[in-house]
Amino acid sequence: MPVAKAARDVAVVGVGTTAWGSFPEIDSYALGADALRAALEDAGLGRNDIDGLVVSRIPSYERFAQIVGLDLRFVHYAPAEGRQSGISLQVAVAAIEAGLAQTIALVYGNNGRSRRVSYGGEEDAVWAPWGFTSLGAEHALMFRSHMLRYGTTSDQLAEVALTFRQHAALNPAAVMRKPLDRETYHAARFIVDPLRLYDYCLINDGGVAIIVTSGERARALMKPPAYIRGMAQSASLASSAYPAEDCWYSSLQRCAQIVYEQSGIARSDVDGLMIYDNYSPVVLFALEGMGFAPRGESGVWIQGGRLRLGGEYPTNTNGGHLSESYMQGWALNVEAVRQIRCECGLRQIQGCRAVQYIAATPISTTILYASEPS
Amino acid sequence: MSEIGTFPHPVVDPYSTPFWEATRARRLSVQQCASCGALRFPPGPACPHCFLPDAVWIDLSGRGTVRNWVIFHHNYFRRHNVQVPYAVALVELDEGIKLFTNLRGVEPDAIAAGLRVQVVFEQFDDRFTLPCFAPCAEP
Numbered sequence: 001m002p003v004a005k006a007a008r009d010v011a012v013v014g015v016g017t018t019a020w021g022s023f024p025e026i027d028s029y030a031l032g033a034d035a036l037r038a039a040l041e042d043a044g045l046g047r048n049d050i051d052g053l054v055v056s057r058i059p060s061y062e063r064f065a066q067i068v069g070l071d072l073r074f075v076h077y078a079p080a081e082g083r084q085s086g087i088s089l090q091v092a093v094a095a096i097e098a099g100l101a102q103t104i105a106l107v108y109g110n111n112g113r114s115r116r117v118s119y120g121g122e123e124d125a126v127w128a129p130w131g132f133t134s135l136g137a138e139h140a141l142m143f144r145s146h147m148l149r150y151g152t153t154s155d156q157l158a159e160v161a162l163t164f165r166q167h168a169a170l171n172p173a174a175v176m177r178k179p180l181d182r183e184t185y186h187a188a189r190f191i192v193d194p195l196r197l198y199d200y201c202l203i204n205d206g207g208v209a210i211i212v213t214s215g216e217r218a219r220a221l222m223k224p225p226a227y228i229r230g231m232a233q234s235a236s237l238a239s240s241a242y243p244a245e246d247c248w249y250s251s252l253q254r255c256a257q258i259v260y261e262q263s264g265i266a267r268s269d270v271d272g273l274m275i276y277d278n279y280s281p282v283v284l285f286a287l288e289g290m291g292f293a294p295r296g297e298s299g300v301w302i303q304g305g306r307l308r309l310g311g312e313y314p315t316n317t318n319g320g321h322l323s324e325s326y327m328q329g330w331a332l333n334v335e336a337v338r339q340i341r342c343e344c345g346l347r348q349i350q351g352c353r354a355v356q357y358i359a360a361t362p363i364s365t366t367i368l369y370a371s372e373p374s
Numbered sequence: 375m376s377e378i379g380t381f382p383h384p385v386v387d388p389y390s391t392p393f394w395e396a397t398r399a400r401r402l403s404v405q406q407c408a409s410c411g412a413l414r415f416p417p418g419p420a421c422p423h424c425f426l427p428d429a430v431w432i433d434l435s436g437r438g439t440v441r442n443w444v445i446f447h448h449n450y451f452r453r454h455n456v457q458v459p460y461a462v463a464l465v466e467l468d469e470g471i472k473l474f475t476n477l478r479g480v481e482p483d484a485i486a487a488g489l490r491v492q493v494v495f496e497q498f499d500d501r502f503t504l505p506c507f508a509p510c511a512e513p
């Protein structure tokens with residue numbers, strides 16, 4: 001087992017987001033540059049203060065670095081996968097702790113809506129001759145396993161989409177703010193049965209930037225630091241030729257064993273959750289794997305408003321990927337920071353001091369943010 | 375339900391060539407590690423259990439059990455005339471290998487976990503024969 005690292009002292013000091021929507025007149029370089037400009041302003045930093053750059057999804061980090069004119073001594077590139085947001089933040093923290101850079105800007109740009117990206121239909125995939133395609137179908141299959149094994153129902157699952165839509169209604173930036181009721185959820189068309197339209201995330205354009213630096217530097221800046229107190233990663237790639245039979249439970253358990261001990265923050269002290277929600281069932285998997293819900297009981301456990309604002313663990317207060325914006329985990333990390341800073345207006349978690357990001361994927365990650373240093 | 379030939383054709387790589395040659399001869403064949411005996415699929419250059427490279431190809435019984443399934447109501451293959459809805463099942467063969475496949479002789483609504491199935495070979499085009507599965511009476 002990896003040894004828990006004591007006393008991390010790294011913080012997020014700036015976050016920036018563009019508007020979410022459809023912007024066919026620009027591309028992901030412009031979205032990333034706009035987000036970076038916003039994050040620098042948020043942090044009260046200039047480009048000269050940035051010596052590390054992490055780029056994700058934007059096609060060329062080299063072209064992006066030319067556009068934004070940074071003088072860098074640390075560069076890392078991550079492809080267009082949702083799992084890469086948590087991984088990238090972890091790489092940035094590690095780079096700062098290792099002294100490879102002092103202040104790192106992480107920049108993500110996504111123009112998937114304008115480019116009509118469909119997340120499925122790759123013709124050269126192993127199972128394409130039988131029609132099996134898309135990450136959505138893999139999640140549909142995993143949800144079916146959960147239904148078969150534990151008796152979880154679609155009506156229980158509805159609570160995820162309904163909760164996040166309710167939160168999005170409180171977020172002026174969210175794409176989908178129209179109220180969603182249970183009847184409409186069930187009446188929506190299947191995409192891949194057992195999942196229906198509202199179990200699927202949005203596809204929209206947007207950009208996100210996050211600036212990370214040492215705690216020492218963070219304390220000298222304008223905004224309250226959001227300290228990264230704990231982080232963990234666990235891959236289940238060896239078995240990923242097929243959808244995960246255990247819904248990533250063992251992988252997430254490994255993350256849980258590390259992140260609470262490392263951060264010194266107990267699960268019960270977490271005030272809010274940001275859970276990667278490309279498809280609604282993954283929220284159930286994350287809650288079970290991280291030990292919030294008992295294994296197999298997440299469908300029941302989330303009922304009664306547990307994930308809603310005012311509930312025990314308000315989750316995806318921005319509306320998540322299902323209703324706010326599909327920024328592949330990046331905007332969820334921004335929301336964690338904004339909650340820690342108490343910048344969330346109507347959707348603010350009262351007395352918010354610790355927020356946990358969880359991504360249940362073939363490479364599961366978690367990051368625990370807190371208002372106080374270690 | 376979709377008819378055979380509407381989905382993209384298989385893409386053959388150096389490791390999967392024997393698999394597709396076997397299906398043309400109406401045999402379901404997978405790699406077996408020459409060192410530790412573990413079966414592996416999809417085909418690849420090393421054994422995930424013992425990491426040694428050598429393998430032989432062995433024929434499977436063709437009998438298995440439906441473990442899971444989904445029903446596509448959306449056609450992701452934009453260049454193909456796929457009729458929706460169609461079902462894809464995950465079948466675990468008695469030897470432990472799992473395949474995504476299409477079921478014949480069973481309506482999507484009647485698919486259930488635990489259903490016993492037997493391989494049936496269907497002509498995909500003049501190059502490929504595709505293994506699909508149909509319910510069988512045998513326990």
